[in-house]
Amino acid sequence: MEINHTNIDKVPIVSVSGRIDGATYKDLETILNELIDQNNSEIVLDLQGVVYISSVGLRVLLAAQKKVRPKNGAVKLVSLQPFVREVFEITGIIKLFSTYPNQREALDGIKL
């Protein structure tokens, strides 16, 4: 798994590629926790390159969402690939996130 982090209009964009599984989830957890600790309440998570996610990965995203929600923030999911989207859907977790087809539309929904 690879993780790249940039900022657009002061909003952190985290782009992930590869597999979010038992071997890799901690790296994603670490960067999301760092961003939240730095008082970022809006985080755009681009999953265009992610082909696989297991429940440990879902738990990381759920935990991040739970931390930013009290700050009126959100983890916004971008470009879910078919298998990953299906995993979000069949677990019901998709209902807890807003999803966007691209980064621009995710950013458009953020009031700066």
Place this chain on the structure above:
Amino acid sequence: MEAMENEQEITVAATIEQIPAISDFIERLMSHAGFDLRKIMEVQLAGEEACTNVAKYAYPGKEGTIHIVARVHGERLVLIIEDHGIAFDPTTHIVALSQADTKDRPIGGLGIHLIRCYVDEISFEFRDGKNVLTLVKNRA
């Protein structure tokens, strides 16, 4: 089509760090048997969830192992996952999936739900001091 037979096995430490080894093991066998990538990922997910539960809960405070036998028989893949840990039958575990309790659902429940979604058959027995979970995936 000529019936294809292939069986392989692997034993790994019951830790989450071994998930890639298990996923690679599943991919090698299924790819060799001609399963498509989507089916391979579905079985990898079911296998990861089952083994993650073993790693987290089967051997509290001690080390243990997971033994996996994968067998392709014609149009079916059979994955047998064994451990010597605490007896736990995931086939009878109740998984709550209503939207209201999604936030608080135990993660183990999520994993078990994913296993059930992505294999065609699931069965369990506690035999000779071992948890034996059998997952079956059909090619079609």
